[in-house]
Amino acid sequence: MPAASFPDPLGPAPNPVPPARRPGLLRRRAASFGHALRGVTVALRTELHLQFHAAASVVVLALGAYLGLSRLEWALVALAVGGVWTAELVNTAIEALTDLVSPGYHPLAGKTKDVAAGAVLLAALAALAVGLLVFGPKVWARWGP
Numbered sequence: 001m002p003a004a005s006f007p008d009p010l011g012p013a014p015n016p017v018p019p020a021r022r023p024g025l026l027r028r029r030a031a032s033f034g035h036a037l038r039g040v041t042v043a044l045r046t047e048l049h050l051q052f053h054a055a056a057s058v059v060v061l062a063l064g065a066y067l068g069l070s071r072l073e074w075a076l077v078a079l080a081v082g083g084v085w086t087a088e089l090v091n092t093a094i095e096a097l098t099d100l101v102s103p104g105y106h107p108l109a110g111k112t113k114d115v116a117a118g119a120v121l122l123a124a125l126a127a128l129a130v131g132l133l134v135f136g137p138k139v140w141a142r143w144g145p
């Protein structure tokens with residue numbers, strides 16, 4: 001007895017790209033990397049908060065080089081700076097998507113944006129703690145009374 005066939009609820013599958021025409025793995029990775037870089041530069045151009053983070057990152061890196069941080073201290077600073085950038089980029093993406101999906105007022109849209117902004121706040125507070133613990137004693141020893 002032939003197997004029963006049910007209609008696919010997702011509809012017909014799209015025509016697969018023939019293997020010969022599909023770009024190679026390396027080319028696809030390079031394209032994805034390009035899209036990600038474009039995301040960072042677009043956000044950097046349009047988001048004031050991110051421009052502030054960029055300026056703060058430059059100051060932190062310059063101060064770290066000047067004070068001669070250890071490898072472990074650099075690792076902590078890199079995690080802190082990367083965490084803030086990551087949270088801010090995700091927040092920017094969530095804000096854009098929320099505005100697209102809910103251009104008018106909606107409590108859920110407000111909640112979405114507030115929670116995303118909360119992630120940035122937590123990442124910034126953690127970075128502040130790292131900054132105080134790593135840079136505080138060195139700055140105090142060098143420029144303190």
Ligand SMILES: Nc1ncnc2c1ncn2[C@@H]1O[C@H](COP(=O)(O)OP(=O)(O)OP(=O)(O)O)[C@@H](O)[C@H]1O
Pocket residue numbers: 047049095102103104105106107109110111113114117
């Ligand atoms: N569509 C909406 N519906 C309900 N509340 C919203 C909506 N859009 C924004 N809000 C509220 O207003 C706050 C500020 O939103 P807004 O889009 O201005 O982001 P922002 O925090 O000013 O970020 P940025 O300065 O990066 O644009 C949100 O955190 C949320 O509480």
